[in-house]
Amino acid sequence: MLKIRVEAGAHRRINTPIRLRLKGDFPNNGFFTLIDEQEGKTPVQILKIGEEVELCWILDSLEKNESKSFSLVKEESSPSWRNPPLSIKEYEDQTAFFFNSQMVMSCRHSKELSKPFVYPLNGPEGTPLTWNSPPDHTHHRSFWTAHGMVNGEDLWLEGPNCGKISVVNISSWKGYVFSEIELRMIWQSASGKRLVDENRMIRLWNIPDRQWLIDYSTFFTASYGDVLFGDTKEAGMISIRVRESMEVENGGRIENSWGGINEAETWGRKANWCDYSGPVDGFWQGIAILDDLFNPRHPSYWHVRDYGLMTANVFGVTEFKGRSDERGGLLVKSGDTLGFRYRIYVHKGDSGEGKVAEKYLDYVAPPRLSIIME
Template sequence: MNRILAWAFALLPVAVFAGDVKIVDDGNKAVVTIDGQPFTEYRYTGYAKPILYPVIGPGDKPMTRNYPMVKEVENEASDHPHHKSIWYTHDEVNGVRFWMESPEGQTIKNVGKQVSTSLKIDGDSIMTTSDWRSADGESVCTDERVIRFGTVGDARFIDYEVTWIASSGDLLIGDTKEGTMGIRTHPNLRLKASPKHGNHTVSGQSVNSEGVRGAAMWGKRAAWVDYWGEIDGDTVGVAIFDHPGNPRHPTWWHARDYGLVAANPFGIHDFEKKADGTGDMTLKSGEKMTFKYRFVFHPGDVESAKISERYQEYAK
């Protein structure tokens, strides 16, 4: 584990049992360990949205970018500060932007925040509620999340379930590529280096369930995607599964070659060059809609990790 992550976890409360998932809430974040070893934290205060950071994969490898939670890390690009490790949000919700964020110390009128309103721990899972608020503090909608942690063979996983609730009247989720279930990967899983760090080797490769590879995956529909590369001498990767019960499955992927990967079932206008608004989805007042995803942090590449087989097991 690198020094930054070791320092972060050294400050955390310790309450673990060998062989079990253990979750401890300290009032600002819920700290998750597996087999007594750090896995991740659900940080629900201090940011414009709840995030999972850091995320430690097989062999104690950090799987997501540190920036902007930690500044000036070697080989890391400092673009898109709203790409915070792992998160769930969308940029046009009743006209309010939640994917983008107001710059530090500023409040932009059309940019909202997700405010955590409750958190409960039940065994290997965190159950939360969040209020999506405009810059003026008005509630746009709410959500309920169930986030489960565990292992599958030699891999670690996060199951992330989000239920949208049209709690403040009719809810329009807009057609934009800027969403929704996102991860900003470790720099070594990028498909290309950023100009600022062009001298560093980039080992990242990727493929989706349809066999499309690399940057060509952007905007394509697929049941899953997988990214892998070499981190500290070992090949590791992260696969993201779109549950077959999700609306508009298989989802479209806002999957960039610089480390952003996001499942987005709403951005059809951008992804398929169809009429603006094609991807809009409306919930009537009081209605609910649920999406489920799985992140699998695995050793090896897509073949050795048997990602296609793991997806079939998940889909059952």
């Protein structure tokens, strides 16, 4: 029997996603649970990754400096959990994530679109927190990835002279712990020339209080020759356009990991995370983007505006720093891959009430894991 010890460290942990990579193999069928010392059960989702397996679960609560031990058990039938499994519904032009009957988000991928994007992204109260194609910037697509200078081609704007991001395949997985989609895409010029391949993963963790955690990764492979992601602020490996009521101009609030407030103190600055919050239908709600420690040029620069845009952009160095002697382009040599990872946290309140700093710590310094018996 596999036994696992989880140590909180110096901070309290609440609804924290846990991932444990092990060598070996597990049965492909059946349900797995972790049973603690008080006989409490936690569902486990198991992934096969090459010659290893990854155990995934959500640690509900662990006080600082405390530890908890679990035994991994295979169940013969589906147990009863406090949370139902997340579901995914696939339509012709979109793939949607559901918690019970409530849609959490939907990935739009119609062939008619210039690029795929997520809309809506719903908050804890079940209402959309993002804005798709606002009249001031119709190319802002709610929650998306794009770049305005890929080998000189513009895939940030939209129109006949701009490039296109085409989805060629979509896969999905669903379960009690998380549900996930994988999109394989080709970035093309306005003339149809292939520029770069992209593999994007969007994972929704099954958080009980509906303050959603979404892991978002994107990997670019230079399959058609060298690729230069140019120096421009019109780019983002992850971008969010918030609802109109959340904009700073309408009473909302931007805050970054250093305590910078609103565009004047956050635009073009580096930070570990950036948060945008504001009122939506009578409730203050927010969205934070958390930058992975191993992303290129971490911590990210932020292209974030009082009118509602929030983008993690490591490319626009010339404009962000106001100088021309340092360039921000990134070159991917033919056959190589460039990758970025982020976590999105959709929460109640502003960054303080939502405990964004604590969620960032959970992301980059999760609880310590050890195998105590096999």
